[in-house]
Amino acid sequence: MAKLVEIITANRLRDGAVVYWNQDGWTGTLADAEQFSDKDACAAALTKAQERVKAGEVVNPYRFEARLDHTIAVPVKERELIRASGPSIHPELGKQADPSTAPRFRIAAPAKPPRPKQAEGPEAFDVSL
Amino acid sequence: MPLIRNGSWAHDDYTALTDQEPLADGGVLVSLNRFQAEQELLLARNQPLGVRLSSSQSPENIGSGLHHLSLVALEFPAFRDGRAFSWARLLRSRLGFAGEIRAIGHFLIDQLAFMERCGINAFDGDARITPEALAAARAEFSNVYQPAVDGRPSIGRLRAQSS
Amino acid sequence: MYRYDEFDARLVSERVEQFARQIERRLKGELSEDEFKPLRLMNGLYLQLHAYMLRVAIPYGTLSSSQLHMLAHVARRYDKGYGHFTTRQNIQYHWPRLIDVPEILRDLASVQMHSLQTSGNCIRNVTADQFAGAAADEIEDPRILAEIVRQWSSLHPEFSFLPRKFKIAVSGTPEDRAAVRFHDIGIEIIRSDHGETGYRVFVGGGMGRTPYLGLCIADFVAREDILAYLEAILRVYNMEGRRDNIFKARIKILVNALGLDNMRARVWREFEEIKKEGSLNLPEQERARIAAYFAPPEFEPLPDTCLEFETACSGDGDFAAWSRHNLSPHRAPGYAIVTVSLKPVGGVPGDCSADQMDGLVQLMDEFGIAEIRVTHEQNLVLPHVRKKDLPALHDQLERLGLASPNSGLASDIICCPGLDYCDLANARSIPIAQDLSRRFSDLDRQEEIGELKIKMSGCINACGHHHAGHIGILGVDKKGVEFYQLQLGGSGAEDATIAEIIGPAFSKDEIVDAVERVITAYLRLRQPGERFLDCYRRLGLEPFKNVAYLEQLHAAY
Ligand code: SF4
Numbered sequence: 001m002a003k004l005v006e007i008i009t010a011n012r013l014r015d016g017a018v019v020y021w022n023q024d025g026w027t028g029t030l031a032d033a034e035q036f037s038d039k040d041a042c043a044a045a046l047t048k049a050q051e052r053v054k055a056g057e058v059v060n061p062y063r064f065e066a067r068l069d070h071t072i073a074v075p076v077k078e079r080e081l082i083r084a085s086g087p088s089i090h091p092e093l094g095k096q097a098d099p100s101t102a103p104r105f106r107i108a109a110p111a112k113p114p115r116p117k118q119a120e121g122p123e124a125f126d127v128s129l
Numbered sequence: 130m131p132l133i134r135n136g137s138w139a140h141d142d143y144t145a146l147t148d149q150e151p152l153a154d155g156g157v158l159v160s161l162n163r164f165q166a167e168q169e170l171l172l173a174r175n176q177p178l179g180v181r182l183s184s185s186q187s188p189e190n191i192g193s194g195l196h197h198l199s200l201v202a203l204e205f206p207a208f209r210d211g212r213a214f215s216w217a218r219l220l221r222s223r224l225g226f227a228g229e230i231r232a233i234g235h236f237l238i239d240q241l242a243f244m245e246r247c248g249i250n251a252f253d254g255d256a257r258i259t260p261e262a263l264a265a266a267r268a269e270f271s272n273v274y275q276p277a278v279d280g281r282p283s284i285g286r287l288r289a290q291s292s
Numbered sequence: 293m294y295r296y297d298e299f300d301a302r303l304v305s306e307r308v309e310q311f312a313r314q315i316e317r318r319l320k321g322e323l324s325e326d327e328f329k330p331l332r333l334m335n336g337l338y339l340q341l342h343a344y345m346l347r348v349a350i351p352y353g354t355l356s357s358s359q360l361h362m363l364a365h366v367a368r369r370y371d372k373g374y375g376h377f378t379t380r381q382n383i384q385y386h387w388p389r390l391i392d393v394p395e396i397l398r399d400l401a402s403v404q405m406h407s408l409q410t411s412g413n414c415i416r417n418v419t420a421d422q423f424a425g426a427a428a429d430e431i432e433d434p435r436i437l438a439e440i441v442r443q444w445s446s447l448h449p450e451f452s453f454l455p456r457k458f459k460i461a462v463s464g465t466p467e468d469r470a471a472v473r474f475h476d477i478g479i480e481i482i483r484s485d486h487g488e489t490g491y492r493v494f495v496g497g498g499m500g501r502t503p504y505l506g507l508c509i510a511d512f513v514a515r516e517d518i519l520a521y522l523e524a525i526l527r528v529y530n531m532e533g534r535r536d537n538i539f540k541a542r543i544k545i546l547v548n549a550l551g552l553d554n555m556r557a558r559v560w561r562e563f564e565e566i567k568k569e570g571s572l573n574l575p576e577q578e579r580a581r582i583a584a585y586f587a588p589p590e591f592e593p594l595p596d597t598c599l600e601f602e603t604a605c606s607g608d609g610d611f612a613a614w615s616r617h618n619l620s621p622h623r624a625p626g627y628a629i630v631t632v633s634l635k636p637v638g639g640v641p642g643d644c645s646a647d648q649m650d651g652l653v654q655l656m657d658e659f660g661i662a663e664i665r666v667t668h669e670q671n672l673v674l675p676h677v678r679k680k681d682l683p684a685l686h687d688q689l690e691r692l693g694l695a696s697p698n699s700g701l702a703s704d705i706i707c708c709p710g711l712d713y714c715d716l717a718n719a720r721s722i723p724i725a726q727d728l729s730r731r732f733s734d735l736d737r738q739e740e741i742g743e744l745k746i747k748m749s750g751c752i753n754a755c756g757h758h759h760a761g762h763i764g765i766l767g768v769d770k771k772g773v774e775f776y777q778l779q780l781g782g783s784g785a786e787d788a789t790i791a792e793i794i795g796p797a798f799s800k801d802e803i804v805d806a807v808e809r810v811i812t813a814y815l816r817l818r819q820p821g822e823r824f825l826d827c828y829r830r831l832g833l834e835p836f837k838n839v840a841y842l843e844q845l846h847a848a849y
Contacts, residue, residue, distance in 0.1 A: 014319065015389035016343040056321050059339060077772035078711060078719070083341050087712035089640055089722045093372055093387075094342055187531065209330055209413070211453025215530045218450055223565055237323075239314065239331055246449035257322070270306050272299050274443045276571035277450070283571070284299040284443070285578050292577070 002067040004076075005035040006042040008049050009083070010058035018083045018095070019058060021049050026058065029101045030084040035066070035073055072104045081105075134229065134251040137260050141253070143179050143200060158202055161186050164194065172197050181233070184212045188220045195226055203249065205234035214247045221248035221278040241266040246277040293354050293663050294439050294585040296404045304406045305398075307447070311335045312394035319391070334414055334452065335397075336382075336407030340715045343387045347410040348400060352420035352438040352462070353381035353666040357656040360664060362403045364649035370396050375649070377634060377642040379706060379757055380459075381419050381666045382410055386713050408446055413454045415445035415526070419461045421469045422667040425588050426675040428623045432481045432489055434464035436583045437518065440574065444519050451526045455533035456541035458526070459498075471668060471784035473497045473506040474760055476543045477525060482512065490514050495525060495555065496547030499754035503790045504544040507552050509559065515579060517563075520572040524562035528555070589662060589676060594626025598679035604686075611686050613735055614697035619682070628679050632664075632672040632689060633696040633704065637733040638726050641707040642670035651692040659685055668757075668784075669706055669745075671699065702732040702744045702811070706757055710750025710767060711774070717750035719767025719774035719800075724748060727804045732811075741811060743823050747782070760784030762825045763807060764791040776803040780810070780836055781828045789829075794837045806840045813839040 007030070008021035019026035020033030027033060036042035042063055049061040064080045066073035075081050084103045086094015095101040132141040143156040148163045156177030164171060164180045171178055172194065179200030180191055188201060195201075201220060203213035213232065220226040231251035232244055241252065241263050252258050276283045282290075296304070311331075318328040332338075336347035348363070355363070363383055367375050370392050371385040378384055388396060400406060410417050418441045420434040421427065441460055445451070451458075463470040464481045472478025478494035491513045497506025513521045525543075532550075534540045547555050566572055604611050620629040632652070635641050652672070656664060659681050665673040672694075677685060689695040698704045705728060708714070710721030725748055732738055747761030751768075758764030764779035775797035782791030798806050811824070813836055818827040828836065 011339055011343075014391050016339055018342060053325065054321065056319060059325050078769075078774055079341070079717075079772070082711060082720075086342060087386075087722075088720060089712050089726065208327070209453055210535060211413075211451070212531060212535075214450045214453065215527050218527075222569065237327060237331075239310075240453070243447075243449040243452060269310050270447070271302055273449070274303070274446055275448055275450075284303075285575070287299065288297070288581070289575060289577060292581075 002069060003037070005037050005066055005068055005073055006039070006063045007033045007035060007066055007073060007075075008042065008046055008061055008063050009033075009080070010049065010052075010061035013056055013059050016059075021045060021061070024048075026052075028095070030073065030075075030095075030103045033073065035068070036063075069105070074105050132231075132251060132253050133258065133260055133263060134231075136263060139251070142177060145181070156199075158200060161190055164191070168194055179229075179231075182213075182216060184210045184216075186216075188216050188224055188226070195224055198226075199228045200231060200251075201226065201228065202231045202233050202253075205232060205236045207234075208236045208240060213249075214243060217244070217247040217249045218278055238262040238266055242269060246273070246275075246279045246281070248278040293356060294351075294435070294582065300443070301401075301404065303446070304401050304404070304408070307335075307406065307408060308394065308397040308401050311397065315390060315393060330412055330453075334409060334412035336410030337390075337393060338411065338715070340386065340713050341711075342713065344390055344393070345713065346385045346388045346393060346396065346407060347378070348383050348385070348405060348407045349410045349417040350381050350383060350405075350666050351442050352418060352424065352435045353422050353668075354424075354435060355664050355666065356403075356662065357653045357664070359403045359405055360649050360656075361653045362399060362405065364646040364653070366396055366399060367646040367649070369399075373647075374643055374645045376640070376709065377644060377666050377670050377672070379668045379670060379708070379755055380410075380417060381422075381668055382417060383666070384709070386709070411457070412452075413456050413458075414452045415441075415448060415454075415458045415460065418442050418445070419459070419470055419475075419668060421463050421465060422665040422673045423469060423620065423629055423675065424464060424665075425586060426622050426627075426629050427465050427467075428621050429466060430464045430623070431483055432464050433583070433586045434462035434470070434479075434481060435586050436579065437479065437481070437491070438462045439582050439585075440519070440579065441522065444522070448526075451530055454526075454530055455535045456538070456543075458529070458543065460522075466786065468784075468786040468788070469667075471757070471760060471788070473788040474499055474503075474757070474784055475506060477522065478506045479518075484512055488514070491518050493521065493525075496544040498542050498544045499757060499759045500542065501539050501752045502544070503754070503759040504548065505788050505790065506544075507547065509552065509556050516574045516576065517567060519574050520566040521559070521563050523566055523572055524559045527562050528558045532558075588624075591624035591627060591676070592678065594624075594678065594680075596625035598626055601679040601682050604683040610690070610695070610697070611683055614686055614695055615682065616739075617697050617701060618699045622676065624676070626679055628677050628682065630674040630677050630682070630685070631667070631699040632674060632694050633698055634671050634694070635698055635704050635729065636693055636696050637703060638730045640722050641705050641725055644672075648692050648694060651688070652694070655685065655688050655692075658688075669704065671704070697735060698738060700743050700745075701738040702741050702746060703729040703738060704745075705729060706745070706747040706761070708749045708756035710748075710756075714750060716753060717767065718752075718769035719750050719776065721748045721750040721756060721765070721767055724765065724767075724776065724800065724803060728807060731804055731808060741815065741824070743825075744811070745783075745825075746807070757784060758782070759790050760788070761791055762823075762828070763810065765803065765807070768797050770797070774800050776800065778803070778806055778810070778840060780833065781825065783825060792833055794833060794840055802843065805843060809839045809842060810836045 065076045085096040143158040144153040145158045158179035181202040317323045338345040375383045418438040420438045461470040461475040480492040493510040494506030495509040618631045705725045707725035711717035745762045747757045748765040749756035760782045766777040777797045779791035
């Protein structure tokens with residue numbers, strides 16, 4: 001089992017961009033985010049991050065889980081994979097489009113590409129009433 | 130809490146009472162429950178009397194005693210709870226209440242103009258609710274589409290007049 | 293189309309400045325996010341996964357060419373070069389910065405557009421039939437009432453903090469293209485036995501977690517009374533709708549809890565009183581003033597058959613296919629209604645680039661088409677096109693990538709933004725729609741299948757109308773992994789029904805195959821000429837369910 005870490009994230013108030021907590025501030029790149037393997041340390045950092053809400057830096061900080069693939073944190077949930085990358089349907093947009101913010105992993109292809117074979121025509125299975 | 134009545138700071142001449150506290154001298158503001166339980170006693174005092182409604186209590190619950198009241202306080206438990214807008218309108222229209230309607234609890238300056246249009250004429254809110262804020266809120270829109278209880282002519286009426 | 297007078301224009305710009313001040317207070321810290329959120333929502337501004345999202349109102353789906361040009365400008369200047377047309381006939385921008393929003397709104401106000409009440413717990417942008425003013429069987433242009441309702445509901449002092457959002461739709465034809473029975477209030481324009489035009493009112497329809505079809509609360513409301521009647525419904529809802537549970541806060545739950553008769557009686561009590569006050573009576577003069585703006589353009593006297601058009605239909609294969617599916621009968625001879633499909637094979641349903649928008653603007657100017665409509669099926673409509681212009685128009689649409697000949701077919705999929713953008717989403721919806729559209733891209737196959745409405749949402753909020761899909765797909769989340777529920781037999785038309793869930797959800801690798809199996813089964817089971825929906829209604833869930841889960845069955849053995 002890959003090791004689980006926690007990461008703190010939020011959206012920046014002025015433009016809504018996805019940001020991650022690192023030491024004492026925010027970064028736009030998941031690869032630069034601070035990885036917490038200790039729950040208490042993460043909770044303490046979240047409290048600090050929450051103070052930045054009052055300062056008008058960010059909106060709604062929270063933490064999420066990621067799996068460590070060597071040193072690269074890969075979010076467990078689809079939602080965070082997409083937040084870290086950009087819309088999966090537009091590889092040319094969002095963080096994934098800019099080498100300085102792109103995550104170091106790829107989102108799995110969303111669904112199977114169209115099948116070339118025509119095996120399952122109407123004859124491939126029986127419909128009985 | 131400082132009170133705004135008819136647009137300016139005003140002295141609050143009512144003591145807000147819980148259901149247990151003994152009656153104070155002068156005007157009092159009591160819950161609907163207490164009003165219903167002690168109606169005769171309260172009315173017999175011949176002092177200014179107000180009833181406080183929670184956001185789920187329709188002013189129709191006050192019954193015929195309404196016309197002996199000089200104040201109805203409508204509670205906004207959270208600014209998102211918009212029931213009191215309708216309660217205020219009912220008070221002014223169907224129930225013909227002419228006394229003070231006071232908003233209490235949590236509301237935003239962005240709601241003040243709407244509140245006034247629905248018939249609320251006194252505000253007891255947080256530190257941001259000031260006569261200046263109220264004046265600014267009133268000035269935000271030159272005209273309104275809807276007729277309401279404040280008698281402001283709707284845009285429809287103005288159009289009819291100008292044509 | 294409607295044009296603002298000084299009152300409308302001033303109100304919208306004052307609203308823009310009010311919102312600009314609200315943003316300023318937020319940035320300065322005078323408003324907390326909790327306080328700001330409902331305020332920004334009331335102006336159509338969301339915070340999504342990657343950025344803010346601004347939803348701009350397109351009242352009853354009608355745009356002038358200069359408005360469309362402005363939408364293109366906003367997309368280029370403040371966003372990433374495109375916009376997304378929604379099932380509410382609005383457009384969404386997915387990348388604006390909070391600090392730019394006042395400028396965007398000022399630009400929009402300069403062409404009489406706004407984002408008032410495109411979200412939040414208030415009366416939302418009113419929708420109407422996209423064929424308004426052009427449909428052959430229309431009793432009255434629904435946009436007249438929709439505009440009247442837009443004005444009455446804008447910044448309503450009493451109804452801006454409702455228990456939940458509130459959607460109103462108007463249809464002016466017996467054929468229902470506005471899904472009136474899926475709205476909180478649906479209004480059908482009718483003519484009484486005495487020839488008087490009035491309104492039939494449905495209440496309590498909706499999708500979301502608990503879908504309901506609206507029930508008829510009033511058979512006939514007279515024109516002058518309609519605002520008083522709407523105000524009465526809203527007042528009952530504002531006073532009595534539930535506020536303790538967000539999933540039970542829509543008016544459909546109240547109607548259901550009270551029962552229709554009870555609801556009707558309460559509304560009547562309020563209505564009588566409001567009517568007595570008289571201030572909400574709609575004067576015929578004001579109605580006529582607004583109606584005049586919607587008077588149809590002068591149609592040229594043209595013969596109904598047009599040689600150029602007929603010849604083109606028999607010639608060029610692409611044009612013939614497009615004219616089979618994307619044209620609808622117009623009330624004026626020699627004219628047609630054109631549906632511009634925003635569903636290219638493998639594309640994002642409803643997306644439109646700034647260049648495409650401007651291309652459409654040019655084309656509208658060239659062919660003298662004054663307005664364009666947005667449909668709740670996420671397509672565009674050119675309402676009044678001379679048949680003789682159709683071949684040239686088609687050429688240009690083709691050049692813009694807007695000539696997919698698939699209106700009403702399997703690849704004309706309604707699809708919400710889903711987890712690629714939306715903060716509320718459970719699963720992605722667009723990639724599945726893209727995959728389905730590729731799977732059914734072959735036009736012969738689509739024509740063989742015939743009318744089929746596939747509708748897909750990324751969560752129970754049902755922005756993609758999955759409950760009303762002949763085939764509906766709902767994205768669900770199982771421990772952070774995307775799954776898809778399949779529903780069959782819904783309809784948002786005049787024969788409205790709610791789709792039934794067929795069983796456990798499919799994984800993202802299974803769902804497209806499952807849909808294909810269902811469709812293949814339909815092709816084998818149907819009677820001649822029978823639509824998928826009718827076949828399903830005749831046979832029920834069972835045969836389709838069996839084939840849908842076939843692969844799972846095989847896998848189990
Ligand atoms: S249906 Fe759900 S996922 Fe789709 S746009 Fe609406 S809220 Fe977002």
